[in-house]
Amino acid sequence: PGWSLPEDDLGDRLGLRMRRQQILDRDVPPRYDVFLDEAVLRRNVGGPEVMAAQMSQLLKRGGQDAITIQVLPFEGGAYSAGLGSHVIYGGFGGPALDVVFLEHQTGGVFLEHTEALEEYAGGHAYLRQEALDPSASATLIAEARDRFLHLASK
Template identity: 35%
Template sequence: MTNINVLDPGASPLDYYGFELRRLREAANLTQRQLGEVVNYTGSLVGQVETARKLPTAEFSERVDAALGTGGLLSRLVELVMRSQLPAWFRQVAELQGRASEIYSFETHMVPGLLQTKAYARAVFGALDQTDLDDRTAVRIARQRIFEKECPPLFWTVLSEAALRQAIGGREVMREQLAHLLSFESNPRINVQILPFSAGAHAGLQGSFDVYRFVSDPTIVYTEGYSSGHPTANPETVTDCSLRYDHLQAAALSLKDSAELIRRVMEDRYGEQLA
């Protein structure tokens, strides 16, 4: 029997999404099973989304929008849903990333979330906590939709060579992740530089950080600890970290040489191995 839970659309973005999905489906005179057949999902999954027991994905939302002629309503709502699922301390950061015109990221040991593959992100999340891995991974990947905006941000990352060699998720996961980094070679708005071990002491030894620049708002520096984030617009911090980033870029390999190192590590360390 179909679950007919009545959701309070004001309870959360997820509840509102489920309420709207049911309203649109019923207006089209379709059962959950019928809608599922149209969009190539199970009726059970449609029901779980409608009752806020399952997170909708961007792909699911796009298919339902197309099937029901919603004008993209659910695709717009899914961004709010995904953001609401972020840890409370990180929501402000996601909002800053969504508004930034330029993002500069330095990472000491792993690929930044905005460039992670699904398998890599899942391995990162699952290192200590295996609960709700699918949903937590989907929420992280959804943040990457900022690159699909009409005016996406300029994204520049300097990665320590350690991020290439730390085998998160195993050989296949790392090979896919490094191939993903290489896929941005021809994209002038997403740039990846590698800080090689040979650089020795460098300006980022105190840890990873991001710099967010905006069209009209003050620049923000973001650092992160265990289950906490620290955005600040303090002028001294912004000046210091901006200078550090300039030095990190100067010490890092060029874009071309960075791609060559990524390619070499991908083949030498994570390539196919004979039994």
């Protein structure tokens, strides 16, 4: 037996994530930069139809002006910005109000001190440099989508 989340908790978390996505549809959405490891495009989670739909959603979102999606390719080898999943919230009236949010299995934590903000901003810059540009990333995502569509048609 493996680890699983109770059905109610899973539904609550999924609903929260779906509501968060609505922020990206505002008239003036926030700047949103996404760095994806290529493994995310290769690992089949939920079946090929689900994966194809996810790739289509990434391509749609990546076409929005305020959103940049970049893939960290396998061919680039290991990358050392081991920051994990995080969100940098900024633009609230100056750098003194910026925070980093780290989500984990049982909740999340906000980091406000200058050293953490500088570390995550530096990691962000590093990932932007190491990742494929948005156009090449979109090509790789489209190839992954097409591969999953082919698997789904079998």
